[in-house]
Amino acid sequence: MDLYERAKNVIPGGVNSPVRAFQSVGMDPIFFERADGPYIYDVDGNKYIDYIDSWGPMILGHRPKEVVENAKKYLDEAITFGLPTEVEVEMAELFTKFTGTEMVRMVNSGTEATMSAIRLARGYTGRDMIIKFEGCYHGHSDGLLVKSGSGTLTYNSPSSLGVPKEITDFTLVCEYNNIEDVKEKIYKFRGKIACVIIEPVAGNMGVVPADKTFIKELRKVTEENGILLIFDEVITGFRTQFGSIAKDFDVKPDLFCFGKIIGGGLPVGAFAGPREIMNKLSPVGGVYQAGTLSGNPLAMKMGRDTLLALDENRELYDKLEQLAIRLGKGFEENLRKTGIKGKVTRYKSMMSLFFGDFGEIKSYNDVKNADTKMYAKYFRAMVHQNFMFAPAQFEAIFFQKAHTEDIIDRTIEANLLALKWIKDED
Ligand SMILES: *Cc1c(COP(=O)(O)O)cnc(C)c1O
Helix, strand or coil: CCHHHHHHHHCHHHCCCHHHHCHHHCCCCCCEEEEEECEEEECCCCEEEECCHHHCCCCCCECCHHHHHHHHHHHHHCCCCCCCCHHHHHHHHHHHHHHCCCEEEEECCHHHHHHHHHHHHHHHHCCCEEEEECCCCCCCCHHHCCCCCHHHHHCCCCCCCCCCHHHHCCEEEECCCCHHHHHHHHHHCCCCEEEEEECCEECCCCCEECCHHHHHHHHHHHHHCCCEEEEECCCCCCCCCCCCCHHHHCCCCCEEEECHHHHECECCEEEEECHHHHCCECCCCCECCCCCCCCCHHHHHHHHHHHHHHHHCCCHHHHHHHHHHHHHHHHHHHHHHHCCCEEEEEECCEEEEEECCCCCCCCHHHHCCCCHHHHHHHHHHHHHCCEECCCCCCCCECCCCCCCHHHHHHHHHHHHHHHHHHHHHC
């Protein structure tokens, strides 16, 4: 029996997270077993250049020696106690210093980070309602599974079965980059809104950056109304710059959520903010939040080593942006050459290639008609040439340290061939 058949027999859809099913690109999933730098190897021994990078965490490349060499030793020390350890303190000190926050609590995923930050915002403000933006994804907790990007966009189920309507009644959804919409909701539900949560650069409806003026006004209007602003930086944190993206926008959100990169590939999330708010958390304050494996020593050690390696390699961010610019230009030129309609969106090293006819891309409304069938064909043509991109249109391309200009140029060549093949098929 092949692996996918075995998987389907014991795991729903054969996968532990829907986007891995390759459903929206019309393929069976490919199973992987080995990785090295920019390369990943499937169970049949095929080698691919990877632009998924585990959806972000592998920013230093797969199995970076700065992290892996020490990690082997860590197994000789301890795996987990469920009791306090020094490395948790070290990680929190580094994390708060690098992100410009005062206190942090570690959790095990991005989903937990956003879910807990929202509970904290509600506990702190004594209000129940929240605002999120259409096309932004903040993990799969009940109240946030409303019009929430990638997985749910791809599968066309804007929310989910099993989420009581009474819970999502507390979630107001606004259009991304539309401050009037936010102001109207805040007026209509004045005194009732605890927080606004946003991806400052959306990465889960494809890459759609927020306007700087929009974020500034969002900060102003939330502050004026006693509403906490939460930046969901599970992707952007340590990805588009070292630390938080807040300095790019010249604003200070109240709470920050991190994940992906900060665990160095192990399951880690974090939420952070000022002492005054964070001290509302249990055991000091009345907002309950906990986790058996939270701050897991092995994950903390690998996360710490990843942050330290990034700290010593801050020029990496500029390099990744240059690679993204190079790849983006190549893609745009190939679209022109082949006459295929599409658009590249980018913020620093976060980038997407959309298929379809677009004007300006500012919100979910602008991308929702992207040609997912075309993306599926394109994806298959790239896989055929051993390049691994996200198996869905509404995702980002992730760059990493082991990508080189030569790899980018080979990717551009493969992209041109793929576009030509698609065109000939039509
Ligand atoms: C991935 C992601 C999450 C969820 O993180 P998980 O670790 O998958 O639970 C939340 N917010 C954003 C912006 C993400 O990209």
